[in-house]
Amino acid sequence: MSLRLKFNLVMLITLAIGIGLAYITSKRILEDNAKQEVLLNADIMMEMAKGIRGYTVDEVKPIIQAGGHEEFIKQTVPAYAATRNFERLRKRFPEFTYQEATLNPTNPAHRATDWEKGIVDYFTSNPSATEYSGIKETATGKLLYTSHPLRITNPKCLDCHSTPEAAPAAMLELYGRENGFGWELNSVVGAQIVYVPMSIPLERARIALKIFIISLTAIFVFIWLLLNILLHFVVIRPVTRMAEQANLISKGQIDVPEFEVKGSDEIASMASSFNRMHRSLASAVKLIKKQRTTTVRSK
Ligand code: HEC
Known part of the structure; x- marks a missing residue:
């Protein structure tokens, strides 16, 4: 096996192991990062809401009331403002879905599903928790979700959510007297939840991983080429020439020119040792030839 082949085999094995390890370790990290990034976006959206x-x-509501508007204006309903605003946001980020999953909602469309009730229960039993996130399996694929508790901290919320008597009459006409009442200050009434298909962070991670692996391979190939050129000029070429010269000398061509010594590396010192050996051999051969001719003459 030639030196070049050995060297390239070792480089190839190193490349395969190196790229493989980089792929395995960075895949997890990049996926986790992409998930965190998407969750952070979802957090910002919920805080906006x-x-x-x-x-x-x-x-808004005080100004409308001060203006003498007695009738119920839905634009002054915080949940309406929040969900309408999210609908606008979704035009730009359609993959994000927002839910105000509530145990006893004014609008039945916001009623928490059994699964969402689990999240609301979590916030009720962990009053210090401000966030809960995870992955949900659905028929259409995995969903990444993050949630914040819907806690009643503003007493003004109770204008419409404490008792039907306290609520605007027009609101009762629209929503009835049964639902969305009996909420208490500082209690958790539901959870804001943002869902994103898992494919979104995975796709982001896949693109980042592709760029990373391609650049790593490019750097490796560049180094490989450079080392190959170096190996050729610094080791293989001088050693091959020296071998050819040794071959000629061994066949009796003692008068071949001396090897040109360049630089001061190991190959150069081998070349000067080789030249020294060549010279001693040449003078030894000359001496033998001379002795032979004098013996022949004296006979
Ligand atoms: C002017 C009356 C009014 C006030 C004040 C009000 N809400 Fe509501 N709230 C409503 C109405 C009406 C709905 C149903 C809106 C709909 O149809 O989407 C609602 C819906 C909600 C919902 C969605 C679940 C459900 O009940 O349908 C949450 C959560 C909520 N409100 C919380 C709050 C909080 C928190 C405050 C205080 C910051 C507040 N509300 C103040 C009238 C009010």
Whole structure:
């Protein structure tokens, strides 16, 4: 097996092991990062929804009321403002879905499913928890979700959610007296949940992984080429020449020119040793030839 073949085989094995290890370790990290990034986006969206809720009840509703509007205006309902705003946001990010899963909702469309009740229960039994996230298996694939508790912290919320008597009459006409009441200050009434298909972070991770592996391979191939060129000029070429010269000398061509010594590396010192050996051999051969001719003459 030639030196070049041995060297390239070792490089190839190193490349395969290196790229394989990089793939395995970075795949997990990149997927986790992509999930965290998507969850962070979802968190921001939920905080926006919460912000709009507070804004509507604290700033919009008082102005409308001060204007003498007695009738119930749905635009002053925080949940309406929050969900309408999210609908607009979804035009740009259609993959995100927002739910206000509530145990006893004013609008039945917001009633928590059995699975969502589990999340609300978690927040009720863990009052210090501010976030809960995970992966949900569905018939259409895996969903990544994150949730925040819907806790009643603003007393103004109870204007419409404490008792039917306290709520605007027009609201009762629309939503009835049965649902969405009896909420208490500081209690958890539901959970804001944002769902995103798992394929979104996985696709982001796949693209990042592809770029990473391609650049790693490119760097490796570049180094491989460079080392091959170096191996050729620094080792293989001088050693082959020296071997050819040794071959000629061994066949009796003592007068071949001396090997050109370049630099001061190991190959150069081998070349000067080789030249020294060549010279001693040449003078030894000359001496033998001379002795032979004098013996012949003296006979
Ligand atoms: C002006 C009356 C009013 C006020 C004040 C009000 N809400 Fe509501 N709330 C409603 C109505 C009406 C709905 C149903 C909206 C719909 O049809 O989507 C609702 C819906 C909700 C929902 C969605 C679940 C459900 O019941 O359908 C949550 C959660 C909610 N409100 C929480 C709050 C919080 C928190 C506050 C205080 C920041 C608040 N609300 C203040 C009237 C009000």
